[in-house]
Amino acid sequence: xxxxxxxxxxxxxxxxxxxxxxxxxxxxxxxxxxxxxxxxxxxxxxxxxxxxxxxxxxxxxxxxxxxxxxxxxxxxxxxxxxxxxxxxxxxxxxxxxxxxxxxxxxxxxxxxxxxxxxxxxxxxxxxxxxxxxxxxxxxxxxxxxxxxxxxxxxxxxxxxxxxxxxxxxxxxxxxxxxxxxxxxxxxxxxxxxxxxxxxxxxxxxxxxxxxxxxxxxxxxxxxxxxxxxxxxxxxxxxxxxxxxxxxxxxxxxxxxxxxxxxxxxxxxxxxxxxxx
Amino acid sequence: xxxxxxxxxxxxxxxxxxxxxxxxxxxxxxxxxxxxxxxxxxxxxxxxxxxxxxxxxxxxxxxxxxxxxxxxxxxxxxxxxxxxxxxxxxxxxxxxxxxxxxxxxxxxxxxxxxxxxxxxxxxxxxxxxxxxxxxxxxxxxxxxxxxxxxxxxxxxxxxxxxxxxxxxxxxxxxxxxxxxxxxxxxxxxxxxxxxxxxxxxxxxxxxxxxxxxxxxxxxxxxxxxxxxxxxxxxxxxxxxxxxxxxxxxxxxxxxxxxxxxxxxxxxxxxxxxxxxxxxxxxxxxxxxxxxxxxxxxxxxxxxxxxxxxxxxxxxxxxxxxxxxxxxxxxxxxx
Amino acid sequence: xxxxxxxxxxxxxxxxxxxxxxxxxxxxxxxxxxxxxxxxxxxxxxxxxxxxxxxxxxxxxxxxxxxxxxxxxxxxxxxxxxxxxxxxxxxxxxxxxxxxxxxxxxxxxxxxxxxxxxxxxxxxxxxxxxxxxxxxxxxxxxxxxxxxxxxxxxxxxxxxxxxxxxxxxxxxxxxxxxxxxxxxxxxxxxxxxxxxxxxxxxxxxxxxxxxxxxxxxxxxxxxxxxxxxxxxxxxxxxxxxxxxxxxxxxxxxxxxxxxxxxxxxxxxxxxxxxxxxxxxxxxxxxxx
Numbered sequence: 001x002x003x004x005x006x007x008x009x010x011x012x013x014x015x016x017x018x019x020x021x022x023x024x025x026x027x028x029x030x031x032x033x034x035x036x037x038x039x040x041x042x043x044x045x046x047x048x049x050x051x052x053x054x055x056x057x058x059x060x061x062x063x064x065x066x067x068x069x070x071x072x073x074x075x076x077x078x079x080x081x082x083x084x085x086x087x088x089x090x091x092x093x094x095x096x097x098x099x100x101x102x103x104x105x106x107x108x109x110x111x112x113x114x115x116x117x118x119x120x121x122x123x124x125x126x127x128x129x130x131x132x133x134x135x136x137x138x139x140x141x142x143x144x145x146x147x148x149x150x151x152x153x154x155x156x157x158x159x160x161x162x163x164x165x166x167x168x169x170x171x172x173x174x175x176x177x178x179x180x181x182x183x184x185x186x187x188x189x190x191x192x193x194x195x196x197x198x199x200x201x202x203x204x205x206x207x208x209x210x211x212x213x214x215x216x217x218x219x220x221x222x223x224x225x226x227x228x229x230x231x232x233x234x235x236x237x238x239x240x241x242x243x244x245x246x247x248x249x250x251x252x253x254x255x256x257x258x259x260x261x262x263x264x265x266x267x268x269x270x271x272x273x274x275x276x
Numbered sequence: 277x278x279x280x281x282x283x284x285x286x287x288x289x290x291x292x293x294x295x296x297x298x299x300x301x302x303x304x305x306x307x308x309x310x311x312x313x314x315x316x317x318x319x320x321x322x323x324x325x326x327x328x329x330x331x332x333x334x335x336x337x338x339x340x341x342x343x344x345x346x347x348x349x350x351x352x353x354x355x356x357x358x359x360x361x362x363x364x365x366x367x368x369x370x371x372x373x374x375x376x377x378x379x380x381x382x383x384x385x386x387x388x389x390x391x392x393x394x395x396x397x398x399x400x401x402x403x404x405x406x407x408x409x410x411x412x413x414x415x416x417x418x419x420x421x422x423x424x425x426x427x428x429x430x431x432x433x434x435x436x437x438x439x440x441x442x443x444x445x446x447x448x449x450x451x452x453x454x455x456x457x458x459x460x461x462x463x464x465x466x467x468x469x470x471x472x473x474x475x476x477x478x479x480x481x482x483x484x485x486x487x488x489x490x491x492x493x494x495x496x497x498x499x500x501x502x503x504x505x506x507x508x509x510x511x512x513x514x515x516x517x518x519x520x521x522x523x524x525x526x527x528x529x530x531x532x533x534x535x536x537x538x539x540x541x542x543x544x545x546x547x548x549x550x551x552x553x554x555x556x557x558x559x560x561x562x563x564x565x566x567x568x569x570x571x572x573x574x575x576x577x578x579x580x581x582x583x584x585x586x587x588x589x590x591x592x593x594x595x596x597x598x599x600x601x602x603x604x605x606x607x608x609x610x
Numbered sequence: 611x612x613x614x615x616x617x618x619x620x621x622x623x624x625x626x627x628x629x630x631x632x633x634x635x636x637x638x639x640x641x642x643x644x645x646x647x648x649x650x651x652x653x654x655x656x657x658x659x660x661x662x663x664x665x666x667x668x669x670x671x672x673x674x675x676x677x678x679x680x681x682x683x684x685x686x687x688x689x690x691x692x693x694x695x696x697x698x699x700x701x702x703x704x705x706x707x708x709x710x711x712x713x714x715x716x717x718x719x720x721x722x723x724x725x726x727x728x729x730x731x732x733x734x735x736x737x738x739x740x741x742x743x744x745x746x747x748x749x750x751x752x753x754x755x756x757x758x759x760x761x762x763x764x765x766x767x768x769x770x771x772x773x774x775x776x777x778x779x780x781x782x783x784x785x786x787x788x789x790x791x792x793x794x795x796x797x798x799x800x801x802x803x804x805x806x807x808x809x810x811x812x813x814x815x816x817x818x819x820x821x822x823x824x825x826x827x828x829x830x831x832x833x834x835x836x837x838x839x840x841x842x843x844x845x846x847x848x849x850x851x852x853x854x855x856x857x858x859x860x861x862x863x864x865x866x867x868x869x870x871x872x873x874x875x876x877x878x879x880x881x882x883x884x885x886x887x888x889x890x891x892x893x894x895x896x897x898x
Contacts, residue, residue, distance in 0.1 A: 010706075010707055010708065013703065014708040014709045014710070016703060017703045017704055018708075018710070018714060020700055020703060020714075021713075021714040021715075021718050022717060024700075024720070024774070025718070025720050025721075027721070027729070027732050027733065027737060027774070028721065028724065030732075030736060031728075031736065045747055046747055046751070047744055047747055089626050089630065092624070092626075093623060093624045093626070093627035093628075095620075096621070096623040096624040097620075097624060099620070100616040102617060102620070102621075106893065110892065110893050112627070112631055113885075113888075113892060114889055115631050115634065115635045117831050117882070117884070117885035117888070119834060119835040119854060119874075119877050119878060119881045120835065121835055121837065121854035121857050121874060122639075122874035122877045122881070123638035123639060123641070123642045123874055123878070124857060124858065124874060125642065125861050125867045125870045125871050126638040126639075126642045126874075127638050128861070129641070129867075130638065130641070149630065152627060153631065156627060167361065169357045169359045169361035170361045170363060170364075172348070172355075172357070172361065173357060173363075173422075174363075174374070175327075175328065175347070175348045175349050176326060176328075176349070176353065176355040176375075177349070177374050177422070178349040178350075178375050178378040178379055178426070179349060179374075179378045180378075181619050187374075188363060192363075192364060206723060209725065210724075210725040212725060212726045212838035213835065213838065213854075216727075216837075216838060216841060217858070226725065227725050227726070227727050228727075230725065230728050231727045234727075234730075234734070234841075234842040234843075241736055244731060244732075244735065245732075245736070248728045248731065252723065255723050255725070256720055256723045256724070258723075259720075259722070259723035260716055260719070260720075263715070264786075266722075266782065267782055267783050267786045270828060271783060271821075271824045271825075272892050273892075274820070274824045274891065274892050275783050275786055275787055275820075327613065328613065329613060330613045330614050348613075
């Protein structure tokens with residue numbers, strides 16, 4: 001039983017919380033609204049909040065002018081592809097650390113974590129040269145590989161914390177039932193860990209989608225995802241706010257929805273299991 | 277066939293011997309129980325036999341073949357876990373069929389075997405359910421069903437009844453007994469409950485601190501415990517222990533006498549004592565007494581004995597029933 | 611506890627990840643260290659030569675470096691204070707018995723999911739534009755002169771944008787920590803007549819202290835390498851260039867690979883100091 005507050009206090013707190021929440025959310029809402037305005041309305045003073053001529057022309061415009069979908073497609077391919085590969089490499093590793101730990105497992109986990117903390121900019125020149133040498137600049141495979149590597153520690157960590165919750169008895173039962181290691185992972189572990197694997201994948205997709213150092217510096221057009229596409233709007237020649245808003249809405253909407261779905265897992269993933 | 281033999285089996289964890297040189301032979305078809313207090317190594321010993329842990333030295337032989345380096349899936353044994361370890365995402369049917377699928381048996385054979393096992397275990401109506409939709413006893417049966425369809429050389433049970441309530445435990449005990457009668461397969465059963473051990477076993481292995489304290493039939497252990505540890509561990513209420521003059525005059529360091537082998541008299545006897553408490557169970561009465569110069573003892577009397585707390589009485593051990601132990605705690609004489 | 615078989619399998623299965631991560635860490639790092647000892651200007655390939663620690667001496671004594679270091683510290687420090695204090699307050703508010711808590715939570719967490727380039731552009735244009743931005747309009751409507759944010763207070767602007775992105779993160783984690791506070795403790799405190807403020811300092815704060823440490827450390831790691839927000843808004847300049855941006859400029863604009871590499875190593879060292887503490891906090895948690 002929670003303590004009962006007075007109704008007055010509760011209403012007051014609710015109002016305050018909603019105001020704070022609204023203020024924090026406002027820039028996103030404003031972007032969303034602006035994306036349906038004409039460029040003229042977008043600039044008008046005083047600002048028009050809801051009473052303007054609603055139009056979807058910005059969305060059409062964004063596509064026709066800048067080939068939005070090819071960037072969006074890159075974002076999807078890169079973030080989903082990189083992390084699917086991540087799962088293939090990471091699930092066995094997490095299995096190993098959760099169910100066949102050695103004395104060094106803990107150190108290994110912490111070491112993986114520490115690789116995540118290396119700032120990309122620190123090795124920027126070296127990576128640039130490697131990519132140049134291998135012909136991977138502005139290449140989906142190249143940037144996808146980077147995103148995969150950048151997320152691998154977090155991915156393994158998250159999977160590890162989920163796997164740790166699965167009773168080892170059940171895997172041993174599978175072994176007693178004659179299952180080989182591969183069958184144990186495919187038929188027993190994976191189905192049981194599906195919720196954990198799914199939320200790990202979601203969080204990693206979000207992180208890759210928003211990654212904005214490597215994508216800005218190592219892509220130009222062919223492999224460029226939405227981060228780079230949006231950055232191209234920062235050039236001073238034209239202030240197309242409505243179109244910028246439309247492009248931004250398109251770039252953040254899918255990830256916002258995904259993010260809302262996996263808030264809880266987000267806490268766990270980003271704190272490496274330290275806060276649940 | 278399913279005889280299991282352990283030769284000088286040893287298991288170390290971080291320099292500490294959890295199992296310290298165990299020799300043991302389990303005959304084909306025998307119901308063997310490993311019993312001992314928690315931490316005695318009984319579950320570890322079972323896991324060594326299963327192959328879920330490696331032995332540090334020694335040999336595990338199944339049907340005379342050394343399987344010490346053979347993985348658990350290749351040993352042909354089935355195991356029922358304390359937690360049941362059912363596959364939560366599979367139906368009862370698939371739980372039972374899993375081992376057969378892994379063995380790549382044909383579909384119709386699997387179907388038939390699952391049906392038969394479900395019939396034996398009264399699970400036919402529950403085949404499509406998931407484990408979480410079952411009661412504790414039903415889960416237990418699924419775990420057993422999963423074990424029997426493989427037709428293993430031996431069944432390993434790791435404290436399988438400890439998660440059930442008392443009534444269900446008695447019922448499952450009988451069911452496992454029946455199963456053993458009808459299958460005649462070797463079973464090794466681990467428990468910390470000596471009543472379970474006494475009621476179910478053909479042969480009991482009492483373990484203490486990673487070593488075998490005694491091996492024998494239930495009545496052998498009850499009648500002729502080879503050492504103080506077994507004497508104290510087997511039997512309920514536990515054996516009364518006395519040291520000092522009454523032991524010395526019988527040529528022992530320590531003597532033991534079971535509560536049911538002590539006579540009570542209001543007027544005369546070997547040990548004067550004061551009644552602390554009488555527990556009336558209906559069929560029996562346990563009289564807890566404080567014997568002068570020796571300490572607490574329990575006396576088991578048939579029927580309803582009218583002792584009152586504070587009352588002075590005399591208790592006398594039945595001479596032929598006395599167990600004598602030397603300084604090392606080992607049995608003296610017959 | 612496992613068998614030799616599973617241990618062997620375990621090593622085999624973890625090997626690809628370990629090898630990949632090891633290469634990913636060591637190859638660029640070794641190359642960077644090597645480059646950092648060279649005079650290596652892209653536009654002047656013939657002058658490439660070994661110069662020892664000269665790049666480090668140049669980088670560390672460059673007034674731009676001191677400026678960048680200062681900017682980095684100001685940015686990291688300010689955002690940490692704003693997001694941790696603000697985030698805790700927001701979390702406390704959300705932890706009250708309010709109507710529609712889940713919706714408030716959705717609104718609060720949303721900015722964290724916005725890609726850095728988008729949030730920077732939204733703030734730069736639609737909110738902070740000195741003529742048509744919403745802030746300018748708000749200032750005018752209460753009779754104030756609108757601020758030209760990026761001209762007059764570029765660092766403050768960047769801090770605001772980055773804080774907006776990270777305050778939700780802090781809020782969400784603090785809220786999670788708060789919600790794990792035992793309800794019975796609250797009731798016991800209420801029965802004992804503990805006031806709200808002592809309750810917070812003696813019971814709530816110790817309870818969320820570890821979560822707060824984790825937030826501070828993780829944010830520090832990310833904030834040390836803030837890049838996109840500066841790239842799209844001010845594009846550097848003396849008052850917002852932080853160390854990552856300085857390194858980027860050395861490489862991309864001056865084509866000074868040696869200098870950029872030395873700067874990169876400095877950035878790595880800085881991040882590792884923080885990482886050292888974070889790894890210890892997380893490692894402690896791993897014990898149980």
